[in-house]
Amino acid sequence: MEMARVIVDVPSKDTDRPFDYLIPERLRPWIEVGSRVGVPFGHRTLQGFVVSLHPRPEMETSKMKPIQEILDVMPPLSPELIELGEWMKERYACRLITALQSMLPTALKGKAERYISLGDGSGLEAEQPDSLFALLPESELEQQLIAFVSQRGEVSLQQLTRAFPDAAQAIKGLIERGRLSEHQQIKDKLQKKTLKAVGLAVTAEEAEGILASFPAKARRQKEILQHLLEMEPFLPLPLKDLLQTLGVTAGTVKALADKGWVTLEDVEVFRDPYRGRNFKPSEPLALTSEQQHVYDRIVRTLDQRAHGVFLLHGVTGSGKTEIYLQTIARCLDQGRQAIVLVPEISLTPQMVERFKGRFGDRVAVMHSRLSDGERYDEWRKIREGRASVVVGARSAVFAPFDNLGLIIMDEEHETSYKQEETPKYHARDVAIHRAYRTGAAVILGSATPSLESYHAARSQAQDDFAPVLLEMKARALGNKLPAVRVIDMREELREGNRSMFSRPLHEAIAGRLERGEQTVLLLNRRGYSTFVMCRSCGYVAGCPECDISLTYHQKSNNLRCHYCGYAAKTPEVCPDCGSEHIRYFGTGTQRVEEELAKLFPGIRVIRMDVDTTTEKGSHEKLLKQFREKKADVLLGTQMVAKGLDFPDVTLVGVITADSALNLPDFRAAEKTFQLLTQVAGRAGRHQLPGEVVIQSYTPEHYSIVHASGHDYLSFVKDELKHRKALHYPPYCRLILVTLSHEQLPLLVRMAENFAAGIKSEADRRGWFGSLDRFDASALDILGPVASPIPRLKNRYRFQCMIKWRGTMDAVSLTRSVAEQLQDSARDSTLQISIDVDPQMLM
Ligand SMILES: Nc1ncnc2c1ncn2[C@@H]1O[C@H](COP(=O)(O)OP(=O)(O)OP(=O)(O)O)[C@@H](O)[C@H]1O
Ligand SMILES: [Zn+2]
Numbered sequence: 087m088e089m090a091r092v093i094v095d096v097p098s099k100d101t102d103r104p105f106d107y108l109i110p111e112r113l114r115p116w117i118e119v120g121s122r123v124g125v126p127f128g129h130r131t132l133q134g135f136v137v138s139l140h141p142r143p144e145m146e147t148s149k150m151k152p153i154q155e156i157l158d159v160m161p162p163l164s165p166e167l168i169e170l171g172e173w174m175k176e177r178y179a180c181r182l183i184t185a186l187q188s189m190l191p192t193a194l195k196g197k198a199e200r201y202i203s204l205g206d207g208s209g210l211e212a213e214q215p216d217s218l219f220a221l222l223p224e225s226e227l228e229q230q231l232i233a234f235v236s237q238r239g240e241v242s243l244q245q246l247t248r249a250f251p252d253a254a255q256a257i258k259g260l261i262e263r264g265r266l267s268e269h270q271q272i273k274d275k276l277q278k279k280t281l282k283a284v285g286l287a288v289t290a291e292e293a294e295g296i297l298a299s300f301p302a303k304a305r306r307q308k309e310i311l312q313h314l315l316e317m318e319p320f321l322p323l324p325l326k327d328l329l330q331t332l333g334v335t336a337g338t339v340k341a342l343a344d345k346g347w348v349t350l351e352d353v354e355v356f357r358d359p360y361r362g363r364n365f366k367p368s369e370p371l372a373l374t375s376e377q378q379h380v381y382d383r384i385v386r387t388l389d390q391r392a393h394g395v396f397l398l399h400g401v402t403g404s405g406k407t408e409i410y411l412q413t414i415a416r417c418l419d420q421g422r423q424a425i426v427l428v429p430e431i432s433l434t435p436q437m438v439e440r441f442k443g444r445f446g447d448r449v450a451v452m453h454s455r456l457s458d459g460e461r462y463d464e465w466r467k468i469r470e471g472r473a474s475v476v477v478g479a480r481s482a483v484f485a486p487f488d489n490l491g492l493i494i495m496d497e498e499h500e501t502s503y504k505q506e507e508t509p510k511y512h513a514r515d516v517a518i519h520r521a522y523r524t525g526a527a528v529i530l531g532s533a534t535p536s537l538e539s540y541h542a543a544r545s546q547a548q549d550d551f552a553p554v555l556l557e558m559k560a561r562a563l564g565n566k567l568p569a570v571r572v573i574d575m576r577e578e579l580r581e582g583n584r585s586m587f588s589r590p591l592h593e594a595i596a597g598r599l600e601r602g603e604q605t606v607l608l609l610n611r612r613g614y615s616t617f618v619m620c621r622s623c624g625y626v627a628g629c630p631e632c633d634i635s636l637t638y639h640q641k642s643n644n645l646r647c648h649y650c651g652y653a654a655k656t657p658e659v660c661p662d663c664g665s666e667h668i669r670y671f672g673t674g675t676q677r678v679e680e681e682l683a684k685l686f687p688g689i690r691v692i693r694m695d696v697d698t699t700t701e702k703g704s705h706e707k708l709l710k711q712f713r714e715k716k717a718d719v720l721l722g723t724q725m726v727a728k729g730l731d732f733p734d735v736t737l738v739g740v741i742t743a744d745s746a747l748n749l750p751d752f753r754a755a756e757k758t759f760q761l762l763t764q765v766a767g768r769a770g771r772h773q774l775p776g777e778v779v780i781q782s783y784t785p786e787h788y789s790i791v792h793a794s795g796h797d798y799l800s801f802v803k804d805e806l807k808h809r810k811a812l813h814y815p816p817y818c819r820l821i822l823v824t825l826s827h828e829q830l831p832l833l834v835r836m837a838e839n840f841a842a843g844i845k846s847e848a849d850r851r852g853w854f855g856s857l858d859r860f861d862a863s864a865l866d867i868l869g870p871v872a873s874p875i876p877r878l879k880n881r882y883r884f885q886c887m888i889k890w891r892g893t894m895d896a897v898s899l900t901r902s903v904a905e906q907l908q909d910s911a912r913d914s915t916l917q918i919s920i921d922v923d924p925q926m927l928m
């Protein structure tokens with residue numbers, strides 16, 4: 087192939103298509119679909135990805151420029167991932183390059199750098215030999231510049247200007263006259279980490295011979311050779327270590343290298359975030375009969391190497407993880423690879439340990455707390471085939487495996503699987519699509535599946551993507567699900583209890599303290615914010631740019647906007663009325679902690695929230711302390727609800743169950759139910775029986791009633807009724823379109839134009855209509871209305887919600903109307919964001 091289509095690494099509308107380049111002879115063996123290359127583009131050199139290869143066209147190709155360089159030995163992308171990117175582009179209305187970028191570690195975001203070398207003299211002097219230029223003697227500065235460059239062969243422009251700070255004009259002149267030449271080359275943001283290493287360059291016998299004939303005074307050199315000879319199996323040693331052990335100098339080693347007896351080279355070292363840690367090896371457990379049934383069903387599909395999606399609905403503690411481990415083992419035996427997705431928040435060391443313990447070094451781990459370097463190295467471990475299992479958060483769904491057999495998504499209902507920045511993809515849909523294309527199986531696991539997945543599995547839709555429902559109703563260790571009590575907090579108040587702890591929860595904690603058992607306390611912070619309010623006049627401190635209240639941070643004693651980062655000092659008197667009665671509201675974990683200390687003197691509490699877990703490794707440290715029983719209570723936000731498996735936890739308390747129920751989000755009830763079920767599942771997982779106390783101001787709400795009965799099915803039944811009546815997923819799909827602009831009147835007009843455009847275009851295609859008939863395709867649009875956050879970073883925001891059902895391509899309709907509006911507005915300050923299947927409605 088002599089020609090490549092390349093998509094350049096610039097996310098803009100004009101570059102959202104491949105460009106043609108010639109493949110020069112010297113690069114031909116290296117260029118593949120998925121290769122990362124440097125290409126000339128206008129006056130610049132850009133990074134790009136080869137998306138397809140073609141023979142040289144018949145037509146005149148002199149205009150086509152050649153690919154300049156190739157950036158990796160192994161292409162970072164594959165035809166399969168590029169195809170996945172193309173699918174994402176259509177599905178989520180994003181640009182192809184944005185989709186591809188989201189698959190790669192940031193370390194691979196190369197930028198062009200400019201390099202200077204000696205010119206061939208073919209500048210102006212060559213064209214005009216008689217011109218004055220040729221006769222002009224070079225200045226002293228110019229001679230110095232030329233000498234500097236010729237000594238080094240090639241220097242970066244940056245390096246050259248650093249050495250000669252005032253020489254910009256002179257450098258330019260030399261380039262124009264062809265004495266120097268400039269070219270651009272892509273440089274990665276991050277380099278592989280290397281280490282100088284020393285190794286034997288001769289065979290063992292040769293080395294013996296050399297040693298025997300060595301002059302006595304070269305004692306140091308002899309020692310080095312001797313040392314290297316003793317090292318089995320002659321692996322290169324880090325230079326630093328060698329110098330330290332033998333007490334020799336680098337010069338001595340260099341002398342040996344100059345004689346050609348030892349090698350001195352840069353070898354790559356891998357940054358392993360889990361280096362030096364021992365993971366207790368674990369053996370497969372004998373499966374329970376429920377587990378066996380589920381395992382057999384999944385393995386049947388694996389063995390056929392067929393595509394299949396399974397929704398594994400198993401109660402908390404039913405042993406889903408063991409199913410994951412054993413199906414992965416089967417997949418690895420087949421020589422295929424597996425991806426395990428877990429929500430960021432539950433990517434705990436305990437989780438990692440279970441996989442590393444079973445599969446050892448074959449496991450790569452990817453999460454957001456890794457440094458860019460660590461992440462790059464873990465990624466390469468996968469790309470180069472040194473890992474065959476990856477455990478990671480959302481973006482691990484793009485792991486560059488070439489023979490994928492299984493994708494597992496634990497806690498499949500978690501909203502964090504949806505990426506909130508472009509490309510706004512949902513890892514579940516990407517996983518299912520990727521598996522479909524590669525003939526892999528997918529396991530979606532949860533004790534509380536999302537209504538979308540559950541509905542799809544139950545309705546047995548006749549398509550390739552509808553999951554097969556597999557259920558596990560009992561806990562693996564045979565113990566019962568914990569008893570749940572719901573306490574009406576209004577009642578408590580009526581009877582004179584003003585504390586945030588009800589009497590039953592108070593008693594239950596006291597009992598645990600006496601018996602030396604442990605308690606997990608959840609503070610549902612969603613919907614709560616600790617804001618500052620004046621009790622005299624009602625003033626609330628808000629962000630001047632975002633129309634949203636500022637959040638109080640106790641540690642730094644300041645107020646911060648969680649959207650734009652604006653920070654201010656906490657006022658001591660009200661800026662509006664001057665009153666001193668201004669203070670923060672809301673129940674922070676810190677206040678609960680204070681109250682606990684007051685009620686139970688001497689109680690040992692570990693607090694886990696955003697404030698105590700910012701430091702790398704702190705999450706892990708806190709959990710370890712709790713596991714070692716250095717605390718009686720683990721108190722925290724959502725973080726304590728998931729995945730933890732501690733034998734001595736016999737009580738789970740929920741401070742306020744319903745704080746999130748009133749949020750303007752159609753999933754509010756679902757999320758409340760899920761959170762309560764998850765956290766309740768932390769109690770009594772082993773020998774000791776568990777108990778759960780849920781405090782609520784609306785104990786009659788169906789999400790709380792059903793969570794207390796561990797009754798997923800009844801919850802689903804009630805919730806689906808609401809969804810159906812109000813036309814929400816799973817009975818239709820949504821597209822949230824947000825328009826923003828600095829000027830309000832203009833924005834309102836454009837938002838109205840947008841809505842009208844959708845209506846008329848949908849009408850023209852015969853799609854527009856009411857969603858009331860469930861057997862028919864239909865599309866409806868709500869809005870425009872001001873967004874829940876009406877102003878953000880000084881831009882006003884309006885939104886439209888498109889609801890649709892059926893086989894039409896509503897995404898491409900939305901995209902084309904948005905692009906038309908953007909074109910006609912000819913106003914680059916209008917921003918339109920399209921969120922397909924949105925999760926966050928606030
Ligand atoms: N077949 C088995 N034999 C013995 N013990 C088992 C078996 N399967 C699982 N277990 C144990 O049961 C406990 C619960 O299992 P696991 O954590 O896998 O459940 P889960 O379904 O993933 O729970 P959750 O959804 O609550 O995180 C663990 O301590 C696990 O070691
Ligand atoms: Zn006031």
Ligand SMILES: [Zn+2]
Nearest residue numbers: 629632647650
């Ligand atoms: Zn702000």
